[in-house]
Amino acid sequence: MSAPPPKSYNLAIIGGGIAGCLLSIGLTARHIPHTLYESASQFGEIGAGVGFDAHKVRTMALIAPEVRDAFLRCSEPPSDENPVWFTVRVGDMRRAGSDGVVSIGGELGRKVLAGEPVFNVPSRPGPRGGVHRAHLLDELVKLIPAHVPKFQKKVVDVTEANDRSGDVVVSFADGSSARHAAVLGCDGIKSRTREIVLGKEEAKPVFSGKYAYRGLIPMVKAVQLEGVGKESKVGSQMYMGYHGHVLTFPIAKSSIFNVVAFSSKESWTNAEWVVANSREDMLADFDTWCPTVKAIISEMQTLDIWALFHHPVTRTFYQSTPKICLVGDAAHATTPHHGSGAGMCVEDSYILSELLAETDSAGDLEKAFRTYDEVRRPRTSELVRTSQEGGMLYDFEGPEGDDLEAIAHSMKERMGWIWDYDEGLAEDLERARSILRQV
Numbered sequence: 001m002s003a004p005p006p007k008s009y010n011l012a013i014i015g016g017g018i019a020g021c022l023l024s025i026g027l028t029a030r031h032i033p034h035t036l037y038e039s040a041s042q043f044g045e046i047g048a049g050v051g052f053d054a055h056k057v058r059t060m061a062l063i064a065p066e067v068r069d070a071f072l073r074c075s076e077p078p079s080d081e082n083p084v085w086f087t088v089r090v091g092d093m094r095r096a097g098s099d100g101v102v103s104i105g106g107e108l109g110r111k112v113l114a115g116e117p118v119f120n121v122p123s124r125p126g127p128r129g130g131v132h133r134a135h136l137l138d139e140l141v142k143l144i145p146a147h148v149p150k151f152q153k154k155v156v157d158v159t160e161a162n163d164r165s166g167d168v169v170v171s172f173a174d175g176s177s178a179r180h181a182a183v184l185g186c187d188g189i190k191s192r193t194r195e196i197v198l199g200k201e202e203a204k205p206v207f208s209g210k211y212a213y214r215g216l217i218p219m220v221k222a223v224q225l226e227g228v229g230k231e232s233k234v235g236s237q238m239y240m241g242y243h244g245h246v247l248t249f250p251i252a253k254s255s256i257f258n259v260v261a262f263s264s265k266e267s268w269t270n271a272e273w274v275v276a277n278s279r280e281d282m283l284a285d286f287d288t289w290c291p292t293v294k295a296i297i298s299e300m301q302t303l304d305i306w307a308l309f310h311h312p313v314t315r316t317f318y319q320s321t322p323k324i325c326l327v328g329d330a331a332h333a334t335t336p337h338h339g340s341g342a343g344m345c346v347e348d349s350y351i352l353s354e355l356l357a358e359t360d361s362a363g364d365l366e367k368a369f370r371t372y373d374e375v376r377r378p379r380t381s382e383l384v385r386t387s388q389e390g391g392m393l394y395d396f397e398g399p400e401g402d403d404l405e406a407i408a409h410s411m412k413e414r415m416g417w418i419w420d421y422d423e424g425l426a427e428d429l430e431r432a433r434s435i436l437r438q439v
């Protein structure tokens with residue numbers, strides 16, 4: 001197939017995380033000229049896991065088939081016989097008798113042995129699951145042409161060019177600047193581009209009431225921990241409790257046991273979001289929990305606390321002067337409780353790439369951004385809302401309390417809304433295209 005006519009514009013992507021890389025691949029596949037500016041000296045992700053559901057993996061292929069292939073190279077082929085997202089247990093023993101039976105809400109709760117499976121949240125068939133973030137990013141980066149990324153380019157400002165061209169001038173911390181038709185802000189939860197669009201106050205992320213410990217344990221070691229080994233083949237586990245929950249899932253083709261352990265806190269006053277902590281304090285957060293959870297926590301090598309912030313209310317994802325469009329966490333930073341913040345980067349990148357593919361002149365970019373905002377903001381804002389509620393649900397802080405049937409029902413409903421979206425996304429794109437084509 002011959003290449004489409006060249007675009008009369010050149011875009012700037014700010015930020016080379018999952019959103020910036022996916023968008024760059026999407027634009028490259030559609031012959032849309034752009035440069036990616038990243039503040040760090042190279043692409044990089046933290047040493048932790050990230051999970052994608054089957055719908056997001058299918059959407060990766062719509063950005064470009066190579067994105068899905070990249071994911072598959074990092075992930076374990078799923079068993080579709082009994083697809084399970086998480087096997088859910090009660091890990092907190094505060095309400096347990098000496099026999100280990102937890103006295104907890106709902107009919108299900110009467111039979112619960114601490115640490116033993118209570119219910120499964122079924123996932124959907126198809127490739128999906130956890131990968132090591134750095135491994136995935138390494139694979140994605142290979143799909144970005146060498147001339148596209150520019151490193152050590154920290155964006156400090158975006159202004160309109162003063163020659164009535166409608167171009168934007170991107171200014172960097174090193175004193176240099178670059179001119180583009182528009183900016184695609186993929187600069188994450190602490191986004192500078194969001195500040196420019198919304199103003200400093202409105203752009204501020206908000207503490208969600210939760211913090212997390214994150215750890216990677218070699219699988220050979222994890223399977224020796226009490227209660228873990230026999231379930232190594234089962235996959236992902238969630239241990240619920242009062243004001244906390246613990247997730248474990250295999251990554252790096254099951255060679256690493258990824259742990260995220262959550263706790264609650266009313267407020268966060270520290271200017272830093274990742275702070276050092278003592279082993280005693282970390283263990284104390286889970287000292288009422290079952291032996292399996294305690295064994296997992298005691299094996300964690302990183303003690304840092306990650307305060308979890310999000311950006312719950314967003315008036316707009318774009319502005320016209322200077323032209324900026326927000327993508328990924330820059331647009332809709334979410335808590336991780338539905339494991340879908342990066343998944344929304346996938347959906348955003350697909351929709352925006354497709355809309356830009358249909359936009360031939362710089363004068364039409366604003367319309368493309370307005371259309372993207374119209375179809376993407378409702379869904380992603382809802383994710384931010386339901387994800388925060390999800391964290392409270394797993395920690396027995398929601399209206400369901402510790403009623404396990406009500407929690408199971410709510411979890412399945414919330415996850416279905418995120419996962420069963422192949423048709424929804426196709427409809428969103430169709431609707432967006434018809435808006436874009438209106439004169």
Ligand SMILES: Cc1cc2nc3c(=O)[nH]c(=O)nc-3n(C[C@H](O)[C@H](O)[C@H](O)COP(=O)(O)OP(=O)(O)OC[C@H]3O[C@@H](n4cnc5c(N)ncnc54)[C@H](O)[C@@H]3O)c2cc1C
Nearest residue numbers: 015017018019039051155188328329336339340341342343
């Ligand atoms: C504990 C935890 C677990 C999670 N688990 C999951 C999961 O299982 N599944 C899932 O889908 N999501 C998950 N998420 C959410 C997911 O990690 C994020 O939604 C996703 O990584 C956001 O990607 P991003 O590219 O938008 O932002 P980022 O990854 O933050 O990337 C932003 C990039 O922009 C660069 N940058 C920043 N400022 C500037 C600047 N001024 N100039 C130039 N460059 C700049 C940064 O260096 C960085 O490279 C989790 C989040 C947390 C906290």
